[in-house]
Amino acid sequence: MANNLKAVPLHDRVIIKPAKAAEKTTGGIIIPDTAKEKPLTGVVLAAGPGKKDEPVTVKAGDLVLFGKYAGTEFRYENEELLIMRESDILAIV
Template sequence: MSKTSFRPLHDRVVVRRVDMEEKTAGGIIIPDTAKEKPQEGVVLAAGPGARDEHGKLTALDVKAGDRVLFGKWSGTEVKLDGEDVLIMKESDIMGVLA
């Protein structure tokens, strides 16, 4: 099976969630049923940018490979090539982790 070619439009980005630790700092193991969905991910693809009121293209601040933080309810979950990813606007991203 071949990989699907997907290119986000405008100011949208494709993000794959990063799994969080299954153990707390105190050593308590968190069961799957009690875990929250991670709010951290890696940008897989980014659109070319949004257009301003004059029609000029404004490039995005994020790029493929960036590790980002986003809101708990941000984006739309979709399946691409059997992998669960999120498609969201760049404005849903709170910041890039260094």
């Protein structure tokens, strides 16, 4: 995965690109923007070095599962990204 991200998260922070929200149901019904649910998975773009005596276990390119309200949304180079603590990540998928 080519990563041109110049932002570097500090300490135990991780930058994640969330997966796209579903546009249609399995039955073919189109979901309007107001009813779309926030995705719970994403790809790690960058990870900080970790805390003292606790290195970060995820790395760039990992597909991760995180909590519904985890992280802070921000816009970087016209992309919607999330930054969160590694402890907010529930699993590497």
